[in-house]
Amino acid sequence: MASTNFKIFNESHTDEQTYNDSEYEKATQRQSGVIQGIALSRLHNKLYFQVSSMCKAIADYIVDKGLDCNDDDVNQITTNFSEAIQNECTPIVSNHNASSDSHANGIAGNAASASKLEIARTISLTGRATGSARTDFSGDVSVNVTDVSIAGKAINDANGDRIDDTYLKKKTVIDVVYPVGAIYISMTSTNPATVFGVGTWKQISQGRTLIGVGNGYSVGGTGGSEKTTLAVENLPPHSFSGNTGNSGGHSHSGSTSMNGEHRHFFYGYNNNNGPYTGDVDGVDTESNSHLNAVDRFNTSAAGNHNHTFNTNHTGAHAHSFSTNTVGSGKSFNNMPPYLAVFIWQRTA
Template sequence: MVHLITGYAGHGHVTAADDALYHSGVCGTGKYVMRTGTMFAASVESSNEITIGSGDLVNQGRHINIPTNATEKATINNGTQGKTRKDVIAIRYKQDASTGVESAELIVLQGTSVNTGQEPARPALKSGNLYEGDTIDDFPLYEVTLNNLNITAVTKLFVLMPTLSGMFDLIYPVGAIYMSAISVNPANLFGGTWEEIQGKFLLARDGSHAAGTTGGSENVTLTTEQIPAHSHTGGAHTHTGPSHTHTINSHGHSASCSTNGEHSHNVDRNKNAASGTARYAAQAASAKTTHGTTKNGSHAHSITIGGSGTLTSNAAGTGNTGSGGTVATSNTGGGQAHSNMPPYLAVYVWKRTK
């Protein structure tokens, strides 16, 4: 059967359970203090009393409050000299199992004292799941620390629920970044003051890059120090010459030598005859005569070779030189800047400044 919860029906039909489910849907299923009244502000009146101001809370959908301009007193038992202790101020929800009647009250749960210098434990709370039928649950408000006889600290234990407008301040506090594919200024969506960031990527900060700093370049020209170490080598190779001929133009040769070669010959003759068995007779000046030939033989030589036609060698085939050693190439490249951009999707980026 469908029920109209908030409409007029002519009779009572809205239950506490209906209201609790509605609050759970709006506020969440946990435990929250709303931003109303004094938000349960605590004021230490003495070593035995703390005043809790007005406020509203939601505990698993149950709405509990201390009315505006009203207060509640939380009584703290005396501390002990030389001891330390932690108490808890809480609001306890209860449901009578037989009647179903629900109630809430401010309570103080007392902890166990330990010697000064030790860390006391917080007292145990009642923790029930009201959605599953539990009938008791504690909502802690404050932890109260006592040293010796005095209250030395009152620590808040609850979470403040933001208003709908204040929720945007939690999601996007000052300094937050907002990104979108549409051009709407986030000030129109969430309030506050925003500045648009253009032409920059986001970098997660680390020890070398503090949050808020900028840097980098869209285009980069590599320096010599940035180019990877390398070399260019030409391996052993040969050079091939195409088929070709050699030509000698028409020409002649002539040569001559000077006149020379004139000479004569002299012959000595001994007139004495040898006697007996002697082969030669003794030479005497008076017996010697000399006869010579007439000088002659002077001459010269001249040679002339007539000019011939053009001489052409036969065409030679291709030829290869011997294998050479390694060579170094000359410089190349234009030294221009190159894009330093990874694949990207351009979006609108805003930073909240106020």
């Protein structure tokens, strides 16, 4: 026995949960499509009811012709639907072709020579365009079409709240969060204009960190360097100390001999008044023949004495010294630990 698993959606079809025909006719979302972010349940229940009812009717028709109609094989549905129509139409067409009455019925004149229908019929257009024309097909048919403007945007949402007051447009959100001049930081290189679809952006601060405005820093100002070389004026106050040996220490000493001890001799005449022929210390008796020694007298030998002396300070001197030179004057890295990111500024 043929089967189908198609069912009607919203089978109860009550007014509480489903648009009636009048509401459905006037519904702006039916005419212009669903508004993003707003889904009216009663409208959708009407739509799903109509669509599922049509699907169920077709499925029942296919089953009535002895063929299956299940949603697990769409290709088979198409094949079975076509076969069901053929099974339905083949005997009708065959009977029609075999009966002259079938050709003559409803046609003015002989079927072979008829130029028009006995009863005129109306052709109507509906949907986004409307219009109609009545014809018996005795000539070409022209239909006057009247454009139907797309319904205006909804003012309120399903809860009755004004859409313009309740929901922010995408552009409005970006303009609020990232106005012109705002900074956007990302770990990807994609331009924010592509990400947001709003604004003009340029990449800034490549190889630079950001610093707050104030305390001498003005907006847009730049400065600083990655590396620094110290100058003498950058060094803290400091001094060097050192010691030299005391090898220059010395003294002077001196002494004099005590060879000052001596005696004095003197002579006088003796009573014989004869010349003195012996040696007299320090006296030439031969050339002084008139000296007549009678006696020689001695003085004591107490002539010993001391001498004192001083030397000048010519030993005074100074020592000079120098310290070893260290350092090479190379620059050093001035940067704190960092994380590299893409920085963009909105310019328009």
